[in-house]
Amino acid sequence: MVAGRLWGRLGRDDREVLWLYLLTRVGLWTTAYCVRWLFPQHGATRSPLPVLAPWQQWDWWHYQHIAQDGYFPGGGGPWVLGWDNREAFFPGFPLTLRAVHVVVPHWTAAGLVISLVAGCIAVLALARIARLALRDVDAGRRAVLFFLLSPCAVFLAAGYTEALFLALALPAWHAAQRHNWPLAGVLASLAVTVRVSGLFLAAALAVHWLTTTRPRPRWRALPWLALPALPPLLHSWYLRLHTGDWMAWKHAQERGWHRDFHTPWEAFRHTWNAAFGQTQTTGYAIEFQAEILAMLLGLLLTGLLLYRRRWPEAVYTGLSLWALGTSYWYMSVPRATLLWWPLWVLIAARSVRHPRVTTAYACLAAPLMTVLAVTFMTGHWAG
Template identity: 70%
Template sequence: MSVSAPPRPVETPGRPATRRAFPWRPGRADREVLWLYLLTRVGLWATAESVRWLFPADGETRRPPSLLSPWQQWDWWHYLHIARDGYFPGRAGPWTAGWDNREAFLPGFPLTLRAVHAVVPHWAAAGALISFVAGGVAVLALARIARLQLPDLDAGRRTVLFFLCSPCAVFLTAGYTEALFLALALPAWLAALRRNWPAAAALACLACSVRVTGLFLVGALVLQFALTARGRRAWRAAPWLCLPALAPALFSWYLHARTGDWMAWKHAQERGWYREFHSPWEAWANTWDAAFHHVHPTGYALMWQAELLAMLVGVVLLILLVRRRRWPEALYTGLTLWALGTSYWYTSVPRSTLLWWPLWIGLASWSLRRPRVQSAYLCVAAPLATTVAVTFLSGRWAG
């Protein structure tokens, strides 16, 4: 399928096209998607409830930890500290011994958390609410993108089913950035498919404040615009695509004003997470050693095995997108893989699969041609998703 000749933008056969980025009135297909979303949220919260009884920090305790304690893991504490205390509390910073490198995290989620906390007093509850609402928006947008690209009436529901049962789906419920980013990035891409460039640019700007992956989304939007713009009137919307640069520019300016370093975000990543540049083959070799050479505890070794597998999935996805000439999606995926695959070793690649919407649409398309694919995927992915959820919720793995 060529991107230069995109499909006619209709939600379902027989319904008129619309230029609105995200029509909020849900139809029947949207309600089916939301029902799937609610059912999987119930399953994840039931898993969290089991974890807090089965895996308390103190194995001899007679009282389980609080209801929300399983969700307060790893990166959550960075977001909480930023939302509650700011980036540089009490003039502390990279010059302070024991600094936590919190400037490595973009401000979009912490600012949202602080705003919601004004209404929801419990910080963890506020984070859970953000992810719950954002996840609902994300799955609706994903389903609508799938229905634009695939002819089958079941395309949206099937795509969302693959997405919600993916091995790392727990991170859509945790107080992490994935759900909020997708709630902005997927409607932005939907707006681009409908050639509503002001909406696409505004949403992408907000996405850039949540995750650095937003910059890769902007690259895909620019390429999509270049491939689909026809005539002088269409090109008048081009200046809108400069808008997403505002978010990273403002954050860099803020960090420079506090630290004197325009690249403080990148340097914090390097200090805290070994994000300094290494060639792709070096990163692969280092991750392979960590996964299979028995130099780390088995739990961490399994984590790096998952990193390697997720990277292979991403490379296969990229090859398929290039073969099918889905150039904007290929650019987005390729930039993501380059960023993740050029550190000392791979970190957070499995989580990043949640952000590869072409993967879930591609799996749905494959399953529509070969019905056994859906059964095979669910039989394998569901146990893996439960394993990852229990591992994360019990504090044994960052993901």
């Protein structure tokens, strides 16, 4: 009954967006069902994998272990041989997972519920951002369509941080568009608890405040814009109490994922060698090829934003590229494209003027999305 009343309060455009979202979720869950039968653990088995097995991949285990046992169970930590470096992950998603687990007893199911609900909020916010930016009623649905058909869209459905982060970050940006700085600051602070990318969002909000509050800045907004700095400080303080290291989360990333600092040209060279130098197996090599393509897309996007004087969005994507492009090699750049909301708005703007863009994008992106979903669900995608 409550869901029916909420549905009735939504406008026609919002309902169309949610209908599109639910249809793509059904498509991904159908893919997961097929993966269980087509890719069993043993070729001669007559029983499929468990229902939720396709979603139990890679980072998911870190989130579940943190939610179950905390960051340092039994006195464990980076001083223990074989430590899993779980302190590299921010606490927002594991804390949410622990709370939802009270109602949904199965850990994986709880993670999927979080992403499902968060994804609803994210697509509604994205649609409203696009409508406000482009002044076009149909722009919201188009932006969401391109977003949901992204090659990495499987990570929005899995028990990962992308959907929850966007459910906070996109409403924060929409609030900033309407100059509601207290709401923007609070939501951005919550987004930082989920991913460090929230700090890039906070920087974009600050630039947006500087460039849109002329001739007189609204100084009362400053405390709210500074609020996102608090969660990482508290998290670093907590980790220091257990490890003696203020930057324990960063050092865990360096140990576990080679995210130590390298110059951009070194990072590119290492990634290029991994992609084309025959130093990796073919499965990993093509992942590094995808990393390079995603980085080039990000650079093109940032350049276009700068050309159009979209300074806040350019700061957001530029900081993201700097963080991803100065490790030993590129890692998780394709996933990061999901967080670049200006990309989906710009493609929507292009499709309004050139309808064939929608057809071309769907024909190219949908097969890639399916391939990537199958790759992830079978445990072969590490990026």
